[in-house]
Amino acid sequence: MLKSIFISAFFFCFNISVFATENDYAVSKIPPALLEKASAIKRYEYVEYEIKDIGSATYYYRKAVTILNENGDKHAGWAEGYDKFSKITYIEATLYDADGQKLRVLKQSDIGDYSNSGDASLADDNRLKRHNFYYKVYPYTVEYIVEISRNELLFMPSWMPVDDEDFAVEKSVFRIKCPADYKIRYKCYQTDEPIITDEAKKKVYTWGIKNYGSIPDEFASPPWQKITPTVIVGATDFKIGDFKGNMNDWVGFGKFVYSLKKDKDKLPSDIAAAVHNIADKIPDTRKKIEALYTYMQQNTRYISIQLGIGGWQPFDAAYVAQKKYGDCKALTNYMYALLNEAGIRSVYTLIKAGDYARYMHEEFPAQQFNHVILSVPLTKDTMWLECTSQTLQAGYLSSFTCNRFALMVDQDGGHLVRTPSYSSKDNQQVRKINASIDEAGKLKADVVTNYSGTQQDDLFSLINSKTKKEQLEVLKKVIDLPNYDISSFNYTPLKTVIPSIIEKISLVAESYAQVSGKRIFVQPNLLSKSRFRPKEGERKFDLDLQADFRDIDTVEINIPSGYTIEAMPQPSSFKNKFGEYKVNFKVDGNKIVFTRFYEKRAGQFPKSDYPELVKMYNDVYKADRGKLVLVKKEG
């Protein structure tokens, strides 16, 4: 009780001394240019991160957002997570009407306090506080004043004042305050270097923006820090729990991570014996690794337990050996211990995982990771092991972790490396269809498809986690045919260097070909039709295309005898910076032969290329849907 009185009293002074301003949130005060295309406007934001010492900091913000319409409602609520290392010490919120008149203030009893541990986690201490005024008389303004105390410097806030697309900013200020002798690190994107001042024995770094107009939501736009002002901040010396470190460079950060996992690799004797039993008889190192990886996969499973420092520190190898489960840190550490026992050196490697998480600030050492994998340096190359999967092939990283920076961590510290990238040659879909149609338009088709690389990732997890019945359900959703049944299907995974899966499907589609009187209409591209067509028009940002793939199709369709071709689509082909496309239609006696080649390349392109990209998508869409018209011979 005493504590909370102290805090609010403290805040009272704080507000008055530094920014006692009672802001005027009348909508009429918004510069008209900001209103254009915006659904919400940040009127005022003041963010201050104050470092007390190497193990504690205060994060304070005051933020007012005017919501102009229903689409802006998502910016009206407030939510903040907390855990063992942080505490929300102060919350104040006010709702204003269009004239800037106070309508309501937050009552402490209105704040929801929830468990924030996801379904995927067995135990963690993530919690969440949440509040919303639920107002809908537009425009209105909400203001939140929040203070959070943190007892660690591992995580520091970034400043990204532009919260969203269609969102303008009238004013935002970011300040870092730290002891004069503390060296803070930062990196600025799309904004100037900070103004540095001294304030009561503390050094203060200040950034700010004013009157920043809203930006549109565009397909394939570059990462946020490349298009809006962003400042990221990192520690030098820091402390979390009982662990200290220095983040000045990747080496130092790596040393800290290593100190968390050091001496956690002792295996119980029965497991050590099992390792030798498996590995000693195999001469080839790569084969040894594969065998031990398989052993690990067969004997463990992924269970997430993240409590306190356990969010960063792996469980002992002995714990995993006993329970036969662990999270990414524990399982990677366990695999490390298994390899170590077999005399193979491997490296605990931090990574930012996720299909769309390929970017990190590689030149800025900081805690930017959410996952751990194992790298095994060999004489010629490096083998990569994803230890949370019970099924993945040794050495293959899926789209979850491929093609990005990762931090290898050992006793010498951390070293950034890149994980393998898979090109369009690796990520293929090669399909061959043998089909026939009868006079009623009924289609029978045998489809054989070879998926490889990232194009087999989803399928791989499907066939490894679902029953045959469930696989069929998914298959029925994926195949886009009007009226059909699958008579049989099966999958054969191949352990090629880049993994691949052969899919065989037999299907029957009643009236696939349209019969109108004496004519039959046939679309020979049964299963490989592109669906996406981007929005036409002006574009603000450059293009960042992510997918690299190659699809090759051959379709042969036997047609009933006694028909001639009345109309046939034109072949189409082009090659440009985004890729290559070629389709061809041919009739060979009673057989239609359709071939298609489509390759897309990832890369960055100037926005001036956008019309060409749109045209390409549209052309592919159209050519993919070409139809032949057969007409019955007279007499």
Added chain:
Amino acid sequence: MRNKIKWTISLVLIFVGGFAIAQQNRPKFGDIKPNDFLPTAYAVDSSANGVVLFDIGSTEYEGSNNGWFDVVTKRHTRIRLLNRNSFDMATYSIPLYSSGSVEERIESLDAVTHNLENGKIVTYKLDKNSIFKDRYSKYLIIKKFTLPNLQEGSIIEIKYRLVSPYARFITPWVFQGPYPVIRSEYSARIPTLFDFVVLNQGFIPYKVNTLISEKATYNIIVPGAVGERSEVARYDGTDKIYNWVMENIPSIKRENYITTLDNYISKISFALAGINNPNGGPRTEIMGNWNKISVNLLKDEDFGDGLLKNNGWMKDELKTLTAGTTTQLEAAKKIFNYVRDNITCSDHSAKYLSGPIKKALETKQGNVADINLLLTALMLKQGIEAHPVLLSTRDHGNAWADYPMLDKFNYVITQIKIDDKEYLLDASESRIGFGNLPLDCYNGYARVINPEMPKLIDLSADSIKESKLTTMFIINGEKGKMEGSCTESSGIVSSQILREKLMKTSIDDFFKEVKKSFSFDMALKNTTIDSLKNYEQPVVVKYDFSFDLEDDILYINPMLADAYKDNIFNAAERNFPVEMPYAINENFVLRMEIPTGYAVEELPKSTRVKFNENEGIFEYIVAKDATAIQFRSTLKLNKANFMPEDYESLRDFFGYVVKKHSEQIVLKKTKS
């Protein structure tokens, strides 16, 4: 102290007697034989990744030490994990409810993994440090744990005893889940003091379904006042003993077009109808009948109490709102629009107020009960006959028409009556017009809370007739161009969806999509959307278009961009009834002049198909005269709900629609 011991003994004797038969064949915890590891698949479902071998539960009442009863539930489950894709079965979440110091607790918990290692059974216990407690919300704690040392083929076993101080609630027993179950067995021993209605749900027959009565004695510890000793009260009465057994229960999975899986899962639930007085006094009615419930609800300060008050504070508000209106209907619409447009709904599942009804008006927010009870109060104050109406939304599952069980309801709307015409109103959704309800409300029955006449209102999906009419005219324009115009009028539900969509995308972008939906290149102009903001009327989309003719032979699908391209029922099999969101009546009309210089080479055949005699019809009519082609497609289903037996014919019916909708008109150039 002495009394307590005696009580324990007497109770044990009674229970041994009562359950002797039922418990005879019950498996013992840990009684596993190497043979149990032999099967690689089970007959109940040969493709299952894991199987529940048995799931045995029982619920009994015990005298509590707090002057009343505890509900004690025991459960023993054994599971075979055939492969690693069933390992999620080894992770358990047990919810425990609590309010203040009154909380449910687990008194004993055993959980083990049995593995067959080198021909021997090795058992690994769950260690107590690996049981985690998640304070999920104010009223809910979740105990979570996962079993250690899993292997493909492991048998896991869980046994616990859960004591609940909430004597009015018995947790439902669910027989069916995401994995198949070989045997599920549940018994409940309930003192007749507690008069429960037992509700059976699902399609799987019982192997055992019995009810017997038996004498029973309960000793209840009544805590003394401060400084005084506790006393033991003895209650002699009769127990009802239920036994249910189900065998070979398939797993249950969601299919398209069902409201909620919860309506179909095999389970038993209990609803308290009343509590008899142990001392012979009058019984406490819990369930009552709808007349009584209506009286009570209208007195309840969390529901209707505020409706009956003078509510003088509304006077000024109403005066401003209804200024300039001449009829009660106009006034009602003004009031409705005001509430809908100004008060935000923060919770769409609530039947009780979160504060006084005035609060919703002041804070401009509230749950659905706050909003629609406020609406009811305003209508009453205006002198309009108005009643709250209770219903259960689609996600919440069926409300039982036969039992007045308040638990089964989660939503309040308002009924008003003006000039003998009744209107149902819901002001909690931003884009629902006066007299319309959101789709989610159409879930069977709704109950008018009117003590004089608490009648049922039919709100089935069958009663929504969603009509759509598209008319297209295409004529020969200048310079060989074809000119067309389109008017598309949506049904009430599609209009809501369209309004929702147009809130997020601009009208420009919407028409760009319309343009894209045609299979040939065309230019759009004169685009308009009517009634976008007038929520009582359907949205009408209009545009003109033009296109060039280039080829010698033209193939034109008369449905243009409106064809059904896929069968909405793509699964070959169906286990559940088909519950479509509404009944449909879709009409598409085209009149197209034969392009100058072309002649009709071929037309699709006209056809008419009925579905189940008079439940639906599909008409596809094409005709031509010297100058034009006339075309009409009508697709009509008179109801929305169909039995699983109808699935195949429904699938064929839509398959036929898709087939006809893909047919083409062929035109040929007459001279070059």
